[in-house]
Amino acid sequence: MSHTPYHVIIIGGGISGLSTAFFVMAEAAQQQLTVQCTVVERDARWGGKILTNHLPNLLIEGGPDSFLTSKPWAMKLCRTLGLEDQLIPTNAENNQIFSLCRGVLRELPQGLLAFRPQRVDRLVSGGLLSWRGLLRMGAERFWPTSTSHHSEETLGGFFRRRFGDEAFDYVIEPLVAGIYAGDADELCIEATFPRFKELEHEHGSVIKGMRAAHAQAAMSKKPPGSSPSLFMTLRNGLGELIQTLLKQLTERGVQLMTGHGCQDVQAHLSEKGKFSITLDNDIVLTADAVVLATPTFQTAKMISRLEPEAANLLEHIPYTSTATISMAYPTGAVQEHIRGFGFVVPRKEQRPLLAGTWTSLKWPFRSQKGETLIRCYVGGRGREHILDHDDRYLVESVRQELQTIVGISRSPNYTEVHRWVRGMPQYVIGHRARTEKIKELLSVWPTLHITGAGLHGIGIPDCIREGNRVASSLVQSFLTHSRATPS
Numbered sequence: 500m501s502h503t504p505y506h507v508i509i510i511g512g513g514i515s516g517l518s519t520a521f522f523v524m525a526e527a528a529q530q531q532l533t534v535q536c537t538v539v540e541r542d543a544r545w546g547g548k549i550l551t552n553h554l555p556n557l558l559i560e561g562g563p564d565s566f567l568t569s570k571p572w573a574m575k576l577c578r579t580l581g582l583e584d585q586l587i588p589t590n591a592e593n594n595q596i597f598s599l600c601r602g603v604l605r606e607l608p609q610g611l612l613a614f615r616p617q618r619v620d621r622l623v624s625g626g627l628l629s630w631r632g633l634l635r636m637g638a639e640r641f642w643p644t645s646t647s648h649h650s651e652e653t654l655g656g657f658f659r660r661r662f663g664d665e666a667f668d669y670v671i672e673p674l675v676a677g678i679y680a681g682d683a684d685e686l687c688i689e690a691t692f693p694r695f696k697e698l699e700h701e702h703g704s705v706i707k708g709m710r711a712a713h714a715q716a717a718m719s720k721k722p723p724g725s726s727p728s729l730f731m732t733l734r735n736g737l738g739e740l741i742q743t744l745l746k747q748l749t750e751r752g753v754q755l756m757t758g759h760g761c762q763d764v765q766a767h768l769s770e771k772g773k774f775s776i777t778l779d780n781d782i783v784l785t786a787d788a789v790v791l792a793t794p795t796f797q798t799a800k801m802i803s804r805l806e807p808e809a810a811n812l813l814e815h816i817p818y819t820s821t822a823t824i825s826m827a828y829p830t831g832a833v834q835e836h837i838r839g840f841g842f843v844v845p846r847k848e849q850r851p852l853l854a855g856t857w858t859s860l861k862w863p864f865r866s867q868k869g870e871t872l873i874r875c876y877v878g879g880r881g882r883e884h885i886l887d888h889d890d891r892y893l894v895e896s897v898r899q900e901l902q903t904i905v906g907i908s909r910s911p912n913y914t915e916v917h918r919w920v921r922g923m924p925q926y927v928i929g930h931r932a933r934t935e936k937i938k939e940l941l942s943v944w945p946t947l948h949i950t951g952a953g954l955h956g957i958g959i960p961d962c963i964r965e966g967n968r969v970a971s972s973l974v975q976s977f978l979t980h981s982r983a984t985p986s
């Protein structure tokens with residue numbers, strides 16, 4: 500059956516937009532459907548939050564540095580793109596992580612989230628918890644479950660209720676809320692880590708549920724040593740994922756436009772089911788389908804005339820701002836101070852620093868021999884004001900933090916600051932109801948989709964999974980349409 504190619508326009512050239520374009524083209528080819536695809540990016544650079552800077556002696560990630568392997572979609576995409584041999588795990592040795600506890604770095608036992616008892620004891624011996632705190636944490640197995648199955652709970656509310664205040668403050672909070680640079684007393688457990696709540700309901704206890712899952716995994720598992728690293732990255736940085744996507748999109752005839760911000764999306768005046776997309780400088784494009792893969796406050800502006808109620812809901816999804824500060828030192832000046840992959844700073848410690856990563860120890864190939872790369876994070880929910888200062892101030896604050904916490908006193912040879920203003924969406928209480936309502940309001944436009952980190956998961960794997968889902972849905976609607984209107 501022949502037809503004029505369906506034209507899909509994707510706004511936003513981050514991982515969400517580019518992976519959506521990739522899956523649209525792949526799925527259309529599989530269904531022998533001719534689709535023309537255009538991706539529009541406002542900035543001169545592709546990749547959005549994914550930003551890799553190659554220097555002669557260093558490889559610096561300005562945004563994300565890796566992705567979770569337990570969510571398989573990023574690994575799968577890398578394999579599909581032919582990047583399998585570029586995947587690198589975190590260093591298998593010296594992989595400890597520390598938590599700052601009353602001013603002192605204390606090791607977080609490995610396998611902590613699997614709640615293996617021999618490891619959990621180390622919480623006390625390592626000085627992170629008192630015996631009282633450990634007993635309260637262990638009592639989680641017998642703690643009554645929540646009777647309310649309907650109302651949502653904050654991360655703080657859930658974990659304090661299950662594990663007690665001490666374990667929450669020093670062990671759990673910096674790990675779970677830290678991922679969102681968020682405030683655990685605002686973030687919603689059902690929208691951020693639903694699995695923990697499910698374990699409570701299914702097993703009466705998170706610990707029991709985790710152990711059962713572990714035992715089951717062990718029974719069905721591949722040979723010992725074959726389990727992948729918790730995180731993976733690409734040898735030449737995550738920017739390689741973006742570059743490879745761009746190359747393959749170009750080969751498949753996708754039109755890639757940078758330096759064009761989208762202003763407005765409207766229903767086409769004369770062609771039913773089509774959209775008019777207005778870009779900067781009054782460029783107007785026509786499409787059969789539109790995917791908005793932009794931060795939700797940007798998406799809101801684009802559909803404010805088409806669907807004002809959905810736009811209002813999108814606009815009110817909160818975001819927080821962070822900055823990453825990468826610093827390179829001569830190895831000799833820092834090696835006695837650093838161990839493991841780095842440390843997290845619990846909110847309870849009330850410090851400007853969120854976390855520090857010893858990048859050169861965590862990933863091989865990130866710096867040349869003799870040089871050590873460190874990356875620190877500042878900002879986050881309620882602490883965004885630090886970004887009002889200039890880069891010099893940020894570097895100086897982080898240097899002071901490193902001196903106080905780990906004793907590094909010398910100046911770095913090189914520094915690089917990346918600011919992510921309104922860069923991290925916050926899935927607060929009500930997030931799921933809000934996204935459901937947005938979906939319902941937009942259901943009158945079957946070929947208008949919104950995706951991106953602001954809605955269904957902030958991690959790179961989540962963004963890719965959603966890109967795949969949106970692409971399948973679009974291609975299906977084209978197939979249904981072409982069957983209904985044979986040419």
Ligand SMILES: Cc1cc2nc3c(=O)[nH]c(=O)nc-3n(C[C@H](O)[C@H](O)[C@H](O)COP(=O)(O)OP(=O)(O)OC[C@H]3O[C@@H](n4cnc5c(N)ncnc54)[C@H](O)[C@@H]3O)c2cc1C
Pocket residue numbers: 510511512513514515516539540541542545546547548549561562563564565566567759760761762792793794797821822823919922923950951952953956957958959960962
């Ligand atoms: C500092 C930091 C560290 C992180 N670390 C990790 C990590 O280690 N692992 C992990 O999995 N995740 C991590 N994340 C989260 C993850 O990087 C992001 O959630 C993800 O990259 C977002 O991708 P996206 O495509 O949805 O959005 P973005 O990357 O924000 O892309 C959206 C794109 O839309 C463009 N745009 C906006 N408005 C318009 C417009 N009007 N017209 C056209 N284009 C427009 C933007 O310029 C941008 O390029 C981190 C995030 C940050 C900020």
